[in-house]
Amino acid sequence: MTEAKFELKWLNAIERFGLQHNEWVKTMYCKWKQxxxxxxxxxxFGGLWSTQWSESINAFLNCFKNSRLKLYEFVSHIDRAMSCLRNNKLKDDFDSxxxxxxxxxxxLQLEKYVAKVYTRHTFTWVRDEIKTKAKPSIVNCVDDMDNVMYTFKKFVGGDTTWIVKYTPSTNSFNYSCKMFDKLGIPCCHAFSVMKAMNQNNIPQHS
Incomplete structure (x- = not known):
């Protein structure tokens, strides 16, 4: 949701539960950008939140350790685990x-380009966004010479809108969903715009 919508929902929640004078709530409000x-x-974040990263690392390390290990044995097992991670990365590079x-x-042309610039693991992720580009519909397009602004809504139902701004002078996109900023891959809205503009590759400054 947008920042304005978030603040509105926060204020509504405070009013609903009578938390206007709750010190903890006031403190969290001051820190909400964190x-x-x-x-x-x-x-x-590369697709990970801190809790997910911690949980995935714990699950991975559990394959290489147990509670009866001596300290020097534990260090040796951690070294094996790191070697395994490095080998996985090398395999991904080799496969790519x-x-x-x-x-x-x-x-096809966009998908072929994506396959060249991303590793195999990330490619499947990006391809899913290409597949789901049909879910949002373009409901408005405004061209003011400097920028082309596309507005999207979900194909069936929903009031949420997304905006993609394309700037021809810099060949760059700006997405209201912020998916590229957060994950490093273009969103389905961007691929819809690329199709509408008949582009066969992803702009470098997406």
Missing amino acids: WAETFLRSTF INEHTILLTHL
């Missing part, structure tokens, strides 16, 4: 360079 996702959408990608979407 914890509320609305204000973190422009921060790059040498494997032939099977193209599945109807935007």
Whole structure:
């Protein structure tokens, strides 16, 4: 949601539960830019939040350790775990360079370009966004010479809107959903605009 909508919902919640004088709520309000996702959408997380990262690392390390390990044995097992992570990265790089990608979407040229610039693991992620580009519909397009502004709504129902601004002079996109800022990949709205503009590659300054 937008920052204005977040603040409105916050104030409504305070009114509903009678928390106007709650000190903890006041403290959290002053710090909301540090914890509320609305204000973190422009921060790059690579698809992970801190809790997810911690949980995934714990689950991974559990395969290499147990409670009966001596300290020197524990260090040796951690070294094995790190070697495994490095090997996985090398394999992903090797597969990205040498494997032939099977193209599945109807935007073949865009999908082919995506396969060249992303690793195989990330490519499947981006391809999902290409597949779901049909979910939002373009409801408005405004061209003011300097920028082209596309407005989207969900194909069936919903009042939420998303905006994609394309600037021809810099060949760059700006997305209201902030997906590229947070994850490093273009969103389905961007791919809808690329299709509308008949583009076969992703602008470098997305």
